[in-house]
Every structure is written in C-alpha cells, then in structure tokens.
Amino acid sequence: MLDSDFLNAVTANSNYLMELEPDRFLHNFHKFAGLEPKGEIYGGWEGDTIAGHSLGHYMSALALLHAQTGNVEAKTRLAYIIDELARCQQAQGDGYVAGFTRKRKDKTIVDGKEIFAEIKAGDIRSAGFDLNGCWVPFYNWHKLYAGFFDAQTYCGLESGIPVAVGLGKYIEDVFANLTDEQVQTVLDCEHGGINESFAELYARTQDNRWLVLAEKLYHKKVLSPLANGKDELANIHANTQVPKLIGLARLYELTGKSSDQKAAHFFWETVTNHHSYVIGGNADREYFFDADSIANHITEQTCEACNTYNMLKLTRHLYSWQPDAAYFDYYERAHLNHMLAQIDPATGMVTYMTPLMSGAARHHSSKFDSFWCCTGSGMETHAKHGDSIWWQGDDTLFVNLYIPSKVDWKAGQAAITMDTAYPYAGAVNLTIDKAEKAFRLAMRIPAWAGEDWTVTVNGEPTQSEKEKGYAYIQRRWKTGDKVALELPLLLRLEATPGNDNVVAILQGPMVMAADLGSSDEPWNGTAPALVGSDLIAGLVSKNADEAVYQSEGIGRPADMKFSPFYANHHRRSAVYFEKFTDAEWADAEIAYAAEQARLKDLAERSVDVMHLGEMQAERDHNLESEISYPVVYRGRNGRDARTGGFFSFDFEVAPGPLKLQASYWGEERAREFYILIDGEKVATQTLDFDKPGKFFDVVYDIPESVTKGKKKVNVRFEPKKGNTAGPVFGVLLFKPKLQSA
Template identity: 65%
Template sequence: MEMLVGRRGFLMSSATLPMLAVPAAAQAGAGLPATAKAFPLSAVRLRPSDYARAVEVNRAYLLRLSPDRLLHNYHEFAGLSPKAEVYGGWESDTIAGHTLGHYLSALALMHAQTGCADCVERAHYIVGELARCQAAHGDGYVAGFSRKRKDGTVVNGKEIFPEIMRGDIRSAGFDLNGCWVPYYNWHKLYTGLFDIVDHIGPNEQAMAIAVGLGGYIERVFASLNDEQVQVMLACEYGGLNESFAELHARTGDARWLRLAERIYDKRNLDPLTQKRDQLANFHANTQVPKLIGLARLHEITGKAEQATAARFFWEQVTRHHSYVIGGNADREYFSGADTIAQHITDQTCESCNTYNMLKLTRHLFAWQPDGALFDFYERAHLNHIMAHQEPVNGGFTYMMPLMSGAKRAYSEREGEEFWCCVGTGMESHSKHGESIFWTGDDTLIVNLYIPADATWKERDAVLGLDTVYPFDGSATLTFTKLGKAGRFPVALRVPGWAKRHEVLVNGKPADATQAGGYAIVTRRWKAGDSVTIRLPLDLRLEPTPGDEQTIAVLRGPLVLAADLGRADGEWDHPEPAMVGQDLLAAFRPVDEESAQYATAGLIRPADLTFVPFYRQYDRRSAVYFKRFTDAQWKVEEAAFLAEQARQKDLAARSVDVMHLGEMQPERDHNLTSEISYPLAYRGRNGRDARTGGFFEFTMTVKPGPLLLQASYWGDERKRTFDILVDNQRIATQTLDADKPGSFFDVDYPVPEALTKGKAKVKVRFVPHDKNSAGPVFGVRLFTARQEPRA
C-alpha cells in the first residue's frame, strides 16, 4: 500500500464537471482544424482585468527576489563564494535550488507577457552564474540541492550519485539517499533554461548548460540496469522525461531521446497505457509531470501508447478525481475514483497539480482541438489558479482548502517559504495570456474570454478582445488591423454549461456552424470587422462525482462560495447545509455585475451571501453543501448538528494532535520507532509497529484530567498492543473487526499523576508478541469534559 506522505509533509517532517465530455475523435474535421497551436505569449498583451492585475502583482514579486540568494547553494557547492545568504524555508532544506528553475521560467514568461527588460537582465545574469558553477565542477554537474547524512550533517547533494552508480539506491518516495527529489529539481532547472531560449531568445550558454548536465545525468543512468532504474524512479522525478525529450528535439541528438524513454516509471505508467485507473493513494503531482513528458515524447516519436496514457489520465482526473474548482487531490494524494465528497478537507487541491494539468491540457488540445478540453482549462484557470495568488503582495497558496470555514494560507511577502507551489505560482501568474488565442489551418480559435490585444503574424493582423467575462456573458473580437484580409473561419468556444448562445458579426445576428464545442463563423474578414458571442450566465448546481447529495453552486464558469467572514476571524458555526425542493429559486441577486447573490430560507442554520470563490483570498468560505429536502432535514438535522458540535467541542478541548504517518508532524513530535512503518488506507495516513518494534512521540499536556484518543480502522484482523505514557501502561487495545466499514475512535483516560507538573509526555505504542500495534490513524490529547456542579 502506498505511503501517503506528501512533499509538504515530507519537508514539514469536482464536482462531476458534466460539461467535460471526453474529447471525441469523431469531432475532428467537422469545421475545426486537425491540429492547433497557441499564439506566442509575446504576441498577447492583457487589457485591464483581474488577470492583468495578477501579472503586475507577480512582476513586483519577482523583482523583489534576489537572484544571488537563489544561487547561494549553486555557488557554494561549486566551490565558489556565495554572493548572498541563502533563503529560508525549502531553500534551506535538501530540495534547495528548485526555486531557481521556476524563477528562470517566470522571468522568461514575464518578459514575453509584458516586455519586462529587468526580467531579461536577471535571467541572463543567472544563466551566466550557472555556467560559472558548471565550469567549476568540471564534469557537467550543476545543482543547488543538498544531502542530509545519517548523522544529520548537511553536505553537497552531489555526494549521492557515486553511491547510486554503485547500485546503492535508497528511496522513501521523496528522499533519494538523503537528498530530496534531485531529479525533480533538475527538471525545474531544465524547464527554466528552455524557457529562456523560447521566450527571451537563442542562448548558447543556456543550451551548453543543458547539454553538459545531460551528460552527467546520462552517466548515472548508464551505470544502472533496468531494475535499478525502476528503484531509483520510485523517488519523485518530476518531468525529467520531458526535459530529455526537449533536449533531443532541440539538439537532434538521439542519445537524449533514448534517455527520455528510459525515464519511465512502470508501476504508475503501465496501467495508464492500458486504460486502468489505479490512481488511488498515489501522490498526485508526482504523476502529472510524467504524463506531460509522455505527451511530449508522443509528439516526437508518434508512439500510440504514449498518447493513450496521457489522454486516459486526463480523462480520469478531470471526470473522476477533480473538485469543482478544477483542482485535485486531498493532502496531495488521489483518492478513489468518484470519492470527492469524502475528501472535502482543508488540504485539498495542491496548486502545482492544476498548474501541470493545464500544461497537459494544452498538449492534448494541440493534437486535436476540442472545446471540452478548454471547458476544463477555463474552470481550473479561473477558479483555482486565480485563487492561488494573494492579490496584494503576491504570495501563493500551497493547498486550496475547500472545507467549509477553512482559510487560505499564503506564502509571505518576502517569500521565505519557497514551497513547490510558490515556484509554479511565479510561473502561472506570468502567463495569463498564453492560451486565449490559437490557430490551425488558417482558423482563428478563441478559447478563453480574457480581455487582451494580440498580433496574428500569419495574417499581419492585430486583434482586440473586449469583455468583462466572467461577470458578463458577452465578448467581442475585433480585427483592428488585417493586412491579409480574406475568407477564413473564426471559432468561438461555446462552454458545455451554456444552454444557448448568440453570435453577431458587426453587431448583427450571424449564422454560425457548430462543431466540437465551438461556434464557427466563416466569411471574408476585413479590418474593422467584429464578431461577438453572448453566453447566458445562469446559476446552476453541480454534484460531486459519486454523490448527488453533495453540491456546489456555479454561475457560468464561476464557482460561487458562501462568504463566512474574514480569514483573520473565527468561524465556529455548524457546517452549512441546503434545505428545500427548488434550491436555485432561493437565490436572489445582490450585485449581478460582481456575481453576488443572497439566499432566502435556504441555508441551515442561517442564510448566506454567495460570491466568486477565487476572489475570497482574505475570507473564509463554503463551497460544498449537503442538500436535503424538508422531510430529509427533519430526520437528519439532529444527527447532523450533533456531529458538527462534537467535532467542534473536541477541537476546542484539544491540547495536542499527532498526525501519524506525516513527516512534519512526526518530526515536530520527535517520533522515534523500530520496525514501524507509515501507511495509508482509505485516504487516511497512519502508522503501525510490527512484532519487536514500537513507535513513540512527545505530546504537549496541561494540568487537569486528560483523555488520549486514538483512531483505528474498524475492519482490522485481530491484534493486541499496549499504550504507554512516560513508560507507564495506560491501556491494552485489541482490534478485531470492531466496526466494519468505518474508522472509529477510542478514548483512554490518562492518570493525572503521569502529567502533573509536566509540559510534555511521551506516548508509546508497543505490540504484543506475534502481533502488530495499530495501524493508528492519528492521536489526540484533550481535556476531559467538566461536568456541571450540582
């Protein structure tokens, strides 16, 4: 069973989308081009909008960062004097250096999107410094990641590769011989170097770094047999297969293609080539870049199985594993297909996942245009990526919590955290114009209704897209200039949720053919012509995959959420529910221009105001609701509210909580163990100990009577173990299929003599002989309820 420990945990240790019909091959040739390509990012300039603001906030953020601080480890590990102190957070851990690759990409994309000259200067400086570092190593190596030895000493990450080449390969999923995801780290660097070439201009120095580093990595792989490579690839490697596919495409050297195809994790990718969904309990963002790499390889090799895996993965994730905002995963991991309703938590939707799913979508659309692909793209881009940035200082979320009352946690203004989602955030908010306009076979395709101006080189044309969508359903495309006038198709995406649409040319109703999710107007176009699409922005409800009773509210492409108050305030009310027969009839517009609605007699315990989810960066919100008829509510109300009250009461009385099986909580609680393993089951992390072993950790205590609560799965086969506090046994627990089909909690009184005068105690789980202890899916210490005096 896959160990559920996320990268965040490692260090700090959708609705059913009914519009997303599977892109059908039958659509090809029905008025749409066979293939398509996006306008270059440099050809698009954003007009004022939330998107344009996000770019400008991000540009200020990028220019606040210090290239020399990001280069610190690269310099130090090359034997050169660092020019500035290292950043904190992840840049001070064994993944150090990963941010520099993201930063290079962000600088290049920001230059393409805005023409920022400062970004070009910084990018060229960094490439020059990387070349210095690589030359100092003398063997092609260049990196900023470090290695933590068994004694805790932190050294140059280069130290692990001679061990690996001897066949000494040790990985725990994210750790490779004491270094955190080194190949993932290099994938980010490669992408940054290639983005410099693509968006700033030819750069021989960048390509020389890429080739030299490729030689070093190639020698590591060449020393291993195929079985050893698979062991090594059990450690997250990002999209390193994509990196070498790109290096082959840019150099023509077949050795890079051979290496790209060897970077193939059979355990995860083989089922996808066979169209089998075995994603449950796999770390989500570890997988997405692998599929992007297969998509890029397919574009080079034409191998059908590479495309099959990429398409099938996209279909399964978007239709069966995604939340209403387009994001996926709970605590970084996929759950079972169609189980979203069971995983609406404060750890949903890692932002990196959506960044990568949008990349994969662009590949699939380029192969065969289909509006269903961009129905997903629009949803995730608008509702998740736009929510990903704090729009004042430019910080980024790691997770996008969808649990009612949860608040978003953004990185700080000066960026000391440097999570993976900070890196992808730098990129995402540098390129909001990249997917608006596409072309193929002389067809102009408008995929996103984002206000912008663009240059269409092939027709010597300048386009303007005027809209305030998604707050108004109208968008007008105008040919401001059309040097090569003539007859050609203009395809405007009609979202799958739109029950109707209207197309006008030069202000008058026009006939449009329908194909593949587009309204297509073919005529002789000239400068000054315009075409308008009008879409209805109706309210609608969407259920989660697999649970018709758990619903979300949308208006056109916007996910709406109930406003539960300021993020810096408290929210301690019962989880809101919807009660009634005709739920949408209870919504009344408050300000339609900003998509604000209020409910009347709908929400229990009290009505709420609904607003666009992505704008609630400093608010608490509710996205998902259980729905009940009046009759159902009378039956459910007591149990529903009682459970909410129990959970709130338990949280209020909690003194300390231990999330077993998660790296950072286990580190924070000084966990020690022997013959003990983290594990995951039914979406919950835990830990067990086998015969002769134990696991022990510290917990904070306070004066007075305390209870120790442990969580178990109710279908365990028989086993017996002891629970000790400061080496004193407080309970012996036997598990024997106690509560089939559910998790359950057991409370153990802690004698006050064991906690008196102490700030912390040690809690230990020890199996009886020929038994195991647990698995235990979390431990909590909380105060005993004080009974009222007579």
C-alpha cells in the first residue's frame, strides 16, 4: 500500500496490535488448564464470561498484518500463541481449549467448560446470547478457529491445525447424542459461524467428519426462510446471522449445494438493498428492522462495525463465484464510509456503533478495557486494507478498489503501480512496471458513474469491452505503459429505501456530512433539513482537494459546511436530511410551532417529571432497581427492567385528579409489565405497537385514592414473568386540562 488514509489506518492499528500482550489474552486459557497464567487478564469484555473471543481476533489480525506489511514480530507472536494453546490443550487432556467462563445461578464465576456436561445430558438453557450461563461459547470458538486458519493461510504456520482438530473432536462429542431439536436449541444462542469453522476444517484436512458436523450445525429458524427467498429478518439480531451465511457460502464452495448458494445470495441482496444505511452498515440497536424503513431508524445506535466486517467477508465469497462490479460497488461504499470511519487514525481505537443520527458523536474503545466484539473485528479490519484492491482471474487482473498501491502479480508475470487521489479526485493512473506476457486489465466502473467516464492508454483513447461493470482492456503490455481512468465525482442525492423525502449527499462513493461541531461539546439542536427546488445547485465547492462544500440558502435552520463523513472522527455530523420545497417547509414550521405550544402547555400542568437513565434525576427521585439497566436510544435516556427485576422512584403529587404519562419507542414487541403506585397496580402495559420511527406517550388515569392526602408516592415498573418492562423513556405526572363550563 502507498500513502492514503487506508494506510494510515493500517499503521495506527499495527501500533495498537504491538502494544497488546499475548499472555494477557491467554490468562484464562492457562488458568483453566491448570497452568500458571503469565499475564493479568484484560478488562472490559475480556473480564466477562465472553473472555477469550479477543484472542481469536488477535491471532487473525497478526496473520493479516504479517501478510499486509511483512511484520516479522506479528508472525513470531502468532507462533507463540499457538504453541501456548497447544500446551493448554495438552494439559486439558481431552481436546478442550477455551478462555470463556460461566456464571452459575448463585452468580459465582467458574470455568465455562462445565456447561458442556449439562448440554450433553440434554440440559440446555439457551437464550439469544447466553448458553447455560456462558456468553456465546460457540461464537467464541469460531473466532479461535479463524485464528488457526489465518495463521496457516497467511503465515504458513501449520501448528494450529492439530489444535483445531483436537478441539473439533471435543465439540463433535458435545453434539454427538443430541437430537436435531436439541441441536437447534443450542443454535438459538449466538454461535458465530461455527458451521464455517468445520467447513473450513474439512477443506484443510479432507476429513469428512468435519463436513458432516458443519452441515449438522444448520440453524433452521433463520437459514431455511432465506433458502426459500423469504425476508424474515425484522427484529432479529443482525450480526448473529451474517456469519451463518458466510458458513453457507463456504459450504456451497465445497459441496455445490444450490440451496446454500441461494440463501447466501438472497441474504446479501436483501441486506444490501433493503436493510443498509448509506454508509453500507446495517441494523439499529444491533437488530434488523422491517425492509425499506431506514428513515425510521436513523439513531445513535446504527451500524455495528462487526456487521459490516462480516458483510464484506460475505461479499468476497459471492464475488469470487462470478465477478460483477455491483459487489464491489457495495464493498467500496462500506469499506470507505463505515470501516474507515470506525478507526481513530491518531490512536488506533475503534467504535462499536457508527451513529448516523444528527448531532451524535462517535465513541471509541479504550486500549485495555473495552474488547468489545467490534474491538476484535476492528483489529482484523484495519490489518488488511490492502485486501481486495486487486483480484486475479485466469488471464485477467481486476482492479476493484482505487487505493494507491503496488501489485506484483506473479501468475500474470506483471507488476503495476496505482497512483490516485480518489475518492477526492476522479483520476486513477496505472503504470505497468513489468509485463512479460499479454493479459486483460479489468477496471471497475462504479454504477454511479453512468457512461460519463473515460479510459486511455498512453494518453490515447482505447477500445475497451464493457461487461458487468468492468472496462476490459486486452493487449500485449510493455514496461512503462500508462493507463488512465477518469471518473466523474459529481455530487448527488440518494434517497433512503422506502422514503424519497429523506436523503443523503454523496460525491462519487463518498458519503458527505454536515459538520455540527466538536464531539467534545454538547449539541442540542434540531436535525437540519434541506429546502429548495435544486438542492445540488445550493452546494458550493470551497476546497476541492478535501471535498469541502458549503450550502448556500438551502440549509435549515442555517447553512452548513459539508465534508467526508468517514473523516469526521471527532466531529458531530448530520448525514441524513429531510428535504422540502419552500411551500412544504412553511407547513413544517407551522406544525413545529404547534407542537412547541402543546409541550409548553403540558409543562405548565406538570407536577413532577422523571428523566430515567440520567444519574442526577434518578438520585433526586430515590431510584431503586434490580436487574434494571439504563439505556440511550435516539438521543433519549431511558431504563428497562428484565424479568425478575423492577425499577421504582418517588414522585411529588398534588391535590386533585392526576395523570401519569410514560414514553415508549413505537416498535418494541411483545413486552408486558405493570405500573404500581404505592404498591397498588394502576396499569398493565403491553408494548406491541406499530408506530415506526416514533416515540409515543401513553397516559394513565391515577385514582385519586392513591394520592389523596400525600405529598409523595412511589412509582414502580415491574415486568410480568418472562418479560421486560420498557424501556421507558421518561415519566411525567401532570394535572388534566380544565374543562370549560
């Protein structure tokens, strides 16, 4: 790779990887094998029952870093880690090797290994992320397997494969005597791409037992509808699903089973076309939602980084079956606008979510006390930005990503340098550094370029064959030949799927964002809008080299500066905008004024208000809780209570009739709970509303007998057994409006 923001990300990530200590990741592996740990365990998720998942990511990242940069220390560390894992496995004596823990019912934390005796006996307690008290153990192992395979692929380290086989025998035994129904119950807990792990183990060992196991670990509830072309993704956890489809893609490559191919294709098409944001990420609060409803889900909890990391992996599989530039139109969008946005190039720290709500700030990991799933996948993502720039066919070299780089194409006996300032400039220049035989060069022409592009060889127009988004140039190349591609980097609006009135602005592949100030400063403004009949004409270039624009006359409540979204690491941004004509904006302002008047009237009748999830408000109202958690969603703080828990707080009251108002999100599903005042049930609430994209209020009448003669009451939210109460985004006690005589 040559100088670019992508190389900057690789460098920042490389520095971070070298700061991390293998022995700290290995702490639990050593401990549970009866060996003396050599390092203190890391904090964050590594200090929780998912401990160990980061080691697999770290192994893959080291392998990718070595392949990308030639870093010798990365390979040395990887070899050491594998040797230590082999030592741990040998000490275990039965093939087992893991670092995850288990929380028992009495809340003590123990070695996670003890859950597998229960599972083998048919005692399976599976929830979305919990399996018999352990946090996603098979997901954890999937990461470890990937580490072993990447060590072999990118570093030539074969020593991890025997460890992988030994662990495979242990896992095979766990499932050996389970019924199909019991296997499905285990798979209801997030398990990553454990099917991919055994498909790949089969590919590398040619032992058919691993193919049998891979096909056995087929999660029917999710995968069967996809194989039948049905989009049933709404309200299921997004990143839980993507690795399963990567597993099916790998199985198709090994077996040719058409239903696996169909499921992978359908999932990719569905997610990229109907469930993805403009930056290429997907999901809100980690969950898929109804197709084509992006405009209802522009929040501070969008675009989990792991989802896109895995979608890019899936894209590579599908592309390898049949080259089509449409795959890399998506890949480029997500790689540039989401993955590059994730990392702080100054520190190497990464985000979990990439928020798209206007005014939201990005929150980055800490070095040694986060280790979220996205910290782990981030280690890998930013170790391999050179991956997928160039692809090879039989006699064709494909140029898929326009990132400054050099390639030594051994099979084609050629070497090429790519020089470009893309996506800030539309010129992409290739120099043939070596060419010993004829070959085809395939330049990707992005769909947004239309027909307004040119390609020349040595300054002269050249004939090229256009097919599936590529310009193919066939010739007997000579050293020093120069190819120049010119792409039109014009601004354009892109509507959200399902809502033409909510738009984003792009320059070529690059998502643009309005700058709303430093992330260090609070922002309490309203989401900006765009007003006018020709919005693109209202965006004026101020610095072409850095893609900086200024809106003139079209911004509301004021004009704004626009620049590339990905680079706004410590700025608050606006990416999506409602667009209005002048007449529509006049009506919108009237509606806004009416809503402000309503809120002013309600405030004047208020007796007390509780801002749930806010520390000072909860302290002032004597909040008490069990199995209850603060939440933040769409800029609003709230709180929920899980089954067996509650939250309660004190409210001042006033004489006479009163009403209680609670605020909820309009797309919660099948949650039932009770509201009590001083121990008396005043309401039962079921959340199963269809109010997409909205918070809504429910008002409850309070019997005067509950508050009569009192200055304060205790308000309690308590879930029905097996349910969650809330989340509740604020509670208000107020006097009803006086009725005219």
